[in-house]
Amino acid sequence: MQIQHNISLQALHTLHLDVSARFFYRWQENDKLDELLAHAKNYKRTIWLGSGSNTIFLQDVDDGLVVQIATNGIEVIEEDEQVRISVSAGNNWHQFVQYTLANGWYGLENLSLIPGTVGASPVQNIGAYGVEVKDHITRVFGVNTDNGEAFVMNNNECQFSYRNSIFKQSPHLLITEVEFVLSKQFIPHIDYGDIARVAQAIAGNEKLNANHVANAIIQTRKAKLPNPDKMGNVGSFFHNPIVPADYAKELLQKYPNMPHYPQADEKVKIAAAWLIEQAGLKGKKCGNMAVHQQQALVLVNTGGAIAQDVIDLKSLIQSTVLERFGIELICEPRFIT
Numbered sequence: 032m033q034i035q036h037n038i039s040l041q042a043l044h045t046l047h048l049d050v051s052a053r054f055f056y057r058w059q060e061n062d063k064l065d066e067l068l069a070h071a072k073n074y075k076r077t078i079w080l081g082s083g084s085n086t087i088f089l090q091d092v093d094d095g096l097v098v099q100i101a102t103n104g105i106e107v108i109e110e111d112e113q114v115r116i117s118v119s120a121g122n123n124w125h126q127f128v129q130y131t132l133a134n135g136w137y138g139l140e141n142l143s144l145i146p147g148t149v150g151a152s153p154v155q156n157i158g159a160y161g162v163e164v165k166d167h168i169t170r171v172f173g174v175n176t177d178n179g180e181a182f183v184m185n186n187n188e189c190q191f192s193y194r195n196s197i198f199k200q201s202p203h204l205l206i207t208e209v210e211f212v213l214s215k216q217f218i219p220h221i222d223y224g225d226i227a228r229v230a231q232a233i234a235g236n237e238k239l240n241a242n243h244v245a246n247a248i249i250q251t252r253k254a255k256l257p258n259p260d261k262m263g264n265v266g267s268f269f270h271n272p273i274v275p276a277d278y279a280k281e282l283l284q285k286y287p288n289m290p291h292y293p294q295a296d297e298k299v300k301i302a303a304a305w306l307i308e309q310a311g312l313k314g315k316k317c318g319n320m321a322v323h324q325q326q327a328l329v330l331v332n333t334g335g336a337i338a339q340d341v342i343d344l345k346s347l348i349q350s351t352v353l354e355r356f357g358i359e360l361i362c363e364p365r366f367i368t
């Protein structure tokens with residue numbers, strides 16, 4: 032095994048904190064997995080990393096092996112009116128979405144430009160602009176790294192919910208491949224925010240197609256979200272809280288303009304960005320971490336941020352929102368300590 036030593040993780044996670052891994056392995060070949068799992072037993076822990084766009088390393092990793100998952104490959108399993116494809120975990124997510132569109136396979140266009148890998152997509156059931164990846168996952172293949180046993184889970188077994196799944200709760204379940212089902216018939220999902228207008232403007236006189244929608248999403252995301260290559264961030268830092276309907280009603284009496292989205296089972300989702308903004312925290316800074324000026328749900332590394340800056344800003348936001356609205360904000364990224 033070609034284990035590398037003292038590798039900087041700054042470019043390997045999108046918040047870009049200056050931390051390093053004492054032991055590092057870039058896993059590229061699917062058939063090296065058995066050897067890798069056997070080798071990983073020599074360490075106290077193994078940290079499986081995709082593109083690091085939902086991971087925050089709060090300190091150097093001295094006691095474990097950091098494995099960057101970089102396996103590649105896409106296989107068509109079945110093709111008729113729909114297509115079923117199996118995709119290796121290390122494939123880049125956005126490139127995979129572009130590949131599906133180029134082949135005339137539809138369903139993932141609203142998830143364009145989400146950073147990360149295919150293997151991480153089921154972990155927090157990535158979602159954007161009214162679509163979640165769970166809507167297109169048929170099976171997830173992997174290995175339980177605690178006992179070395181392979182698993183195959185169908186969609187139900189993955190226990191998908193809003194930014195959550197069995198994998199988010201169980202870091203010992205390594206995903207090696209994800210199977211998707213996509214349609215050959217394009218059905219637009221454009222009733223979210225401004226997407227319909229932007230997509231129609233891109234389409235002009237042409238009949239609306241999936242590429243128009245994908246390009247509308249890409250354009251909108253570029254305008255709204257800071258590019259992590261230029262300003263470190265992990266996208267949404269907090270989940271949108273889901274509260275009982277009674278409590279949402281109480282809040283709405285005080286704040287009639289509060290954005291809220293009724294869910295199934297008598298619950299209401301509230302926009303975390305609105306809570307943070309209303310709490311007067313937009314632009315707030317702790318050291319070199321700041322609440323982004325345009326998008327209050329995104330915390331950015333303005334340059335040279337350290338772990339304490341992240342912890343201070345996160346804690347300030349959580350305590351202020353709790354005090355003001357009685358709502359506890361839960362962090363979305365995984366913290367490695």
Ligand SMILES: Cc1cc2nc3c(=O)[nH]c(=O)nc-3n(C[C@H](O)[C@H](O)[C@H](O)COP(=O)(O)OP(=O)(O)OC[C@H]3O[C@@H](n4cnc5c(N)ncnc54)[C@H](O)[C@@H]3O)c2cc1C
Pocket residue numbers: 045078079080081082083084085086100120145146147148149150151152154155156157158159198202204205206207256257258259264265266267365
């Ligand atoms: C600018 C920006 C915008 C974003 N927008 C969105 C958005 O619109 N919607 C959304 O849902 N998310 C969004 N995110 C979050 C992020 O892109 C997703 O969570 C993405 O799926 C993370 O992929 P990754 O490969 O970078 O994961 P990592 O950060 O590398 O890993 C995340 C977690 O998954 C685990 N993991 C990674 N790969 C595997 C595997 N193969 N098997 C088991 N566990 C694994 C890791 O151990 C870790 O716990 C955004 C992030 C950024 C920076």
